Amino acid sequence: MNSNQQTYYDLLDVHPSASAIEIRRAYRDLSKKYHPDTTSLTRAKATIKFQALNEAYAVISNPERRLAYDLEIGYSRVVVLQPTSFHPISSRPDNYRSSAYLDPTDRPLSGGEIAALFMLAVTFLGCLVLAISIGMIRGEI
Numbered sequence: 001m002n003s004n005q006q007t008y009y010d011l012l013d014v015h016p017s018a019s020a021i022e023i024r025r026a027y028r029d030l031s032k033k034y035h036p037d038t039t040s041l042t043r044a045k046a047t048i049k050f051q052a053l054n055e056a057y058a059v060i061s062n063p064e065r066r067l068a069y070d071l072e073i074g075y076s077r078v079v080v081l082q083p084t085s086f087h088p089i090s091s092r093p094d095n096y097r098s099s100a101y102l103d104p105t106d107r108p109l110s111g112g113e114i115a116a117l118f119m120l121a122v123t124f125l126g127c128l129v130l131a132i133s134i135g136m137i138r139g140e141i
Contacts, residue, residue, distance in 0.1 A: 007073055008056035016075045020061065027057040 009016050012026045030053050032038060036046040059065045109117075 008060050008069065011052055011056040012060065014060075016070065023057070023060055027053065027061075031057075 014026045034049045039046045
């Protein structure tokens with residue numbers, strides 16, 4: 001990485017050793033400041049800045065991606081952070097990095113999603129019990 005290029009840490013205005021809470025606060029403040037609907041910048045410039053902030057936060061907020069990014073820019077956090085495992089994300093397409101949206105696997109399931117999965121499991125078990133009971137009634141089992 002060239003020294004004149006801006007790093008994700010520069011975009012979020014945090015130090016590379018910043019904690020997850022500091023990064024989240026910086027992202028929230030800057031996303032409010034540069035959101036296309038709330039800024040005084042032109043919509044095009046605000047959108048570009050907001051997408052850059054989202055991309056930076058998506059990488060820096062994920063510990064595995066942050067470690068890979070730190071290695072890419074040459075920042076060593078041997079003393080600051082000891083990773084337990086590292087799995088490079090190489091199966092993603094190259095255009096993923098340009099997305100303004102966070103990776104959907106970076107978040108836990110919501111209450112609604114858990115409820116939907118529970119209802120799906122109950123429905124499956126109900127159908128299975130119904131099929132077995134119909135088979136038993138007809139004498140096929």
